[in-house]
Amino acid sequence: MFTHDRPHLDLNGTWRFCPDPMQRCRGQQWWRKPPIPNSVFPCWDPEGMWEIQVPGTWKTQFEKLEWFDGHAVYLKEFDAELPADHEAFLVFDGVVYEAEVYLNGQLIGKHEWGYSPFRLRVTETLQAHNQLFVLVDNHLSPNRVPSIRFDWNNDGGIINPVKLVFVPRTHIENFRTQTTLTGDEAVLEVTIQLASRDTRACLPVTVRIPELGLAHTVDVKVAAPTTVEFRVPRSEIELWCPENPRLYQTELSTPLETVADEIGYREIRREGKRIMLNGKPIRLYGMCVHSDFPGTGRTATPEGVAAMIAHAQELGMNFLRCAHYPYAEIFGRALDRAGIMWWEETPAYWTGNMAEPSQTAKGSGILSDAIQRDWNRASLIIWSVSNECCWRNPDDPEDNNYPYWFSIVPLVRQLDPSRLISCAEAGNMIAVSPVWTPGQADEFDRRTDEAQQWRPGHTDELYDLFDVLSANLYVGPAEAPVAYARYVEMMSPYNKPMILSEFGSMSLREAEVADDVLGSEVRHAMVLREAYDVFATLEDLTGYCPWCLSDIRCPLHWRWYNSGKAVFRYGFVDETWTKKTTVYQALKNAIAGLRRHWGD
Secondary structure, eight states: OOOTTOSEEEOOEEEEEEEOTTOHHHHHTTTSSOOOTTOOOSSOOGGGSEEEEESOOHHHHOGGGTTOOSEEEEEEEEEOOOOTTEEEEEEESOOBSEEEEEETTEEEEEEOSSSSOEEEEOTTTOOSEEEEEEEEEOOOOTTSSSOSOOSSOOOOBOOSOEEEEEEESSEEEEEEEEEEEETTEEEEEEEEEEEOSSTTOEEEEEEEEGGGTEEEEEEEEBTBOEEEEEEEEGGGOOOOBTTBOOOEEEEEEOSSOEEEEEEOOOOEEEETTEEEETTEEEOEEEEEEOSOBTTTBTOOOHHHHHHHHHHHHHTTOSEEEEOSSOOOHHHHHHHHHHTOEEEEEOOOBSOTTTTSHHHHHHHHHHHHHHHHHHTTOTTEEEEEEEESOOOOOTTOTTSSSHHHHHHHHHHHHHHOTTSEEEEEESOSEEEEETTOOGGGTTOOOOSSTTSOEEEESSOHHHHHHOSSEEEEOOOOTTOHHHHHHHHHHHHGGGOSOEEEEEOOOOBOTTOOSOTTSTBOHHHHHHHHHHHHHHHTTOTTEEEEOOSOSBOEEOTTOOSGGGTTSOEEOOOSBOTTOOBOHHHHHHHHHHHHHHHHHTTO
16 A cells, blocks of 8 residues: 555654564453453553654564564554545565464454564544554464575564555555656656546546646546656656656555655666666676664654665765665665665575465565555565575486475566566576586685686576676685676676675774685785675676665674674674774775776
């Protein structure tokens, strides 16, 4: 559902909360009625619970819960008045991982997977005074997406905003815009979805773009998406681009309501090995980021997003790989305004069982939810369906996750044919000689011309699915010239744009160690410089995303440079967002040099 700036009641702020590892809330059904005064059971009352801020994660708000994964209870009481002839929906922009929602003693719905938005209809359940329970479960499981192992902290809770949205009984459910350039014209399509419990309902919908002098009215039936098309001379429209992130107020009106959004109109497509923005080839000078902020963890704030954008701009970037899960809605809107392109990803990550139907459904559901929220963001140019998840077994080609990709990619194209599709894969290669074995992971010899020869690690049919071929390919000092050139040579026959979706190294800020030690800023900076020097020789490589803006909380690595903090040290800034001066400046200089080399 399109919820931006619709009439609503903000439910963010202070809630009541408690961890519930023994699941007493579910067992005693706390949501049914308040406890009897002076009774022992059930084991709760509002005054006995903690205060927590929503949106937020319990791991950053309570030191004693820093590593707690499991069940927790959220409670909110609020007053509300339902306008006449309206419906009410509770809208969550992201809960990690599973949410079970009770309003005024009734179960109104469950949402199985984390990070993506969902809404629940509460029209008949809503009262003048309301009690809302949200039971959250973020325990790790091999049958979840992501699974039991991933390289970020498993922040649990209501991590993104919550609101109660009011809409007319027959209302605009959503709309999607798409731009195609044809000759001297820009063709703007607006596809409208109408929703109502009356399946026979039909309303006139007027689409207006006032600054372009465009307006058209069309009758729309429930469950029958209808498209309005405008043809605009190219000379009369400012197409969105990083240099000019122009947004146009776009309004949709029925006799019952008006919804509006700031939309950038632009065309993104591929042409051979080039990504084309508004008909011109572009290079993606990017970096990888996590939605992980000092003090708030996975929960994004306007200030945190602004700081991230400021770093991207200072470093000379026009693109962010937003890994590895959908982010809060505020990201896309901020990137639209800033003129920074990005990709959005579903957390199919290091998951060997994605081909199982239930896992495929989860990975697809997460991305489908995000697509229908973010498909009007001009800055969003790539959907990514996985990261390092295409398990391959050279001894048994059937032992892989291919059925997942052959299911989700057509789904994404059906939902949004206007963007590119990719997946970030670990190198995409298998050694030819000597023979590669699974125990080697991606540890190939790539230092000299006599190093192992590579072949594509997957079938042609898999590569044919994607518009952009992306690789996570890490190398050490002096390995870049052979490795990156060999990768580009290996993938060039597919005649598609190629991106390095991850590369880089690790360092502890200001560590006093020898320059050649893994973990030193000097070694980290050298790996980055060598990479960008090679990129200047590889014309067919069209995107560069070093990992990662900041050091990330994750209880996975316990080396000396993690300093006992369970923090990944790949960043250009540390976990407090203090710059690693040597690394940060090396990256900034390398990007500027590559831009000059390619005339950007």
